[in-house]
Amino acid sequence: MTAANPATTRNSLFEGIWVPIVTPFRHGAIDHEALQALARSLAADGIKGLIACATTGEGSSLSQDEQLAVFRSLREALGPDYPIGIGMAEIATAPAVAWARELAGLQPAALLVAVPPYLRPSQDGMRAHFEAITEAADLPVILYNIPYRTGASIDLATVQALATDARIVAIKECGASLERLHALITRTRLKVLAGDDAQIFSVLCLGGHGAISAAAHVRPDLYVRMHALLKDQRLDEARLIAQRLQPMIAALFAEPNPGPIKALFAAQGRMRDEVRLPLLPASAECLSRVQAAWKALG
Ligand SMILES: O=C(O)C1=N[C@H](C(=O)O)C[C@H](O)C1
Numbered sequence: 001m002t003a004a005n006p007a008t009t010r011n012s013l014f015e016g017i018w019v020p021i022v023t024p025f026r027h028g029a030i031d032h033e034a035l036q037a038l039a040r041s042l043a044a045d046g047i048k049g050l051i052a053c054a055t056t057g058e059g060s061s062l063s064q065d066e067q068l069a070v071f072r073s074l075r076e077a078l079g080p081d082y083p084i085g086i087g088m089a090e091i092a093t094a095p096a097v098a099w100a101r102e103l104a105g106l107q108p109a110a111l112l113v114a115v116p117p118y119l120r121p122s123q124d125g126m127r128a129h130f131e132a133i134t135e136a137a138d139l140p141v142i143l144y145n146i147p148y149r150t151g152a153s154i155d156l157a158t159v160q161a162l163a164t165d166a167r168i169v170a171i172k173e174c175g176a177s178l179e180r181l182h183a184l185i186t187r188t189r190l191k192v193l194a195g196d197d198a199q200i201f202s203v204l205c206l207g208g209h210g211a212i213s214a215a216a217h218v219r220p221d222l223y224v225r226m227h228a229l230l231k232d233q234r235l236d237e238a239r240l241i242a243q244r245l246q247p248m249i250a251a252l253f254a255e256p257n258p259g260p261i262k263a264l265f266a267a268q269g270r271m272r273d274e275v276r277l278p279l280l281p282a283s284a285e286c287l288s289r290v291q292a293a294w295k296a297l298g
Pocket residue numbers: 020051054055056057195196197212213214215257
């Protein structure tokens with residue numbers, strides 16, 4: 001096993017509710033003012049950490065310079081101690097390794113690394129990919145398993161093999177069966193974070209450690225409260241919050257993420273309703289549904 005560096009041993013860091021922050025745009029350019037205001041308000045609501053440039057942050061639509069600028073902007077807004085991770089947008093191993101080395105210079109709290117999309121590598125190929133990035137970055141790494149986006153899933157045995165490296169600290173798991181979630185929680189030492197917003201409550205009840213949740217942009221206080229209640233064994237109260245949140249989660253994912261989040265925030269004057277192609281802004285119907293869910297949350 002690789003020796004842990006001190007950052008990776010602060011493992012309670014990878015518990016609680018994290019948000020993969022959206023990247024606001026203004027006439028096509030990054031709107032740093034809106035980004036920083038949003039980041040400050042999420043942190044004030046108790047969000048444990050942010051992930052820049054993930055799926056929700058449209059990381060794959062940002063140039064490398066823009067990704068660095070987003071990260072630096074968040075640091076400037078929140079200070080050096082607030083945890084900010086960053087998503088790996090490169091797909092193939094060699095450019096991902098080179099980019100990981102560069103990102104390491106920013107000292108992010110973690111790298112969020114998905115199974116490379118489209119390529120559908122073998123389990124050994126996936127393992128080599130994650131190992132090469134971890135070695136290059138020498139930072140805490142969160143595995144990101146989202147087979148409905150990437151086309152391939154990390155097997156439990158591969159997760160277990162990767163978990164022998166202390167720098168691999170957590171897995172963000174999306175769309176898994178209860179059986180697989182249970183296995184990840186009980187048969188690996190990784191922090192298991194829900195990546196599928198509709199599953200956050202179930203993952204936490206099974207013993208998962210938190211979530212990286214796009215939906216938690218909207219009423220983050222309720223996600224933070226639900227997590228705290230479950231830690232306190234106050235299941236009934238937590239369940240009521242989960243039930244209240246469900247219509248909003250469904251509305252936010254009725255069209256491609258992060259369109260609905262940006263549409264709501266634009267209607268609230270917090271940013272412009274801009275995404276980058278091939279994404280399109282949410283439809284008027286979707287926005288009405290999100291706004292109705294917003295009102296119902298009170
Ligand atoms: O960007 C992320 O990280 C997330 N992406 C998922 C998706 O867009 O499918 C959803 C999850 O809430 C976080």
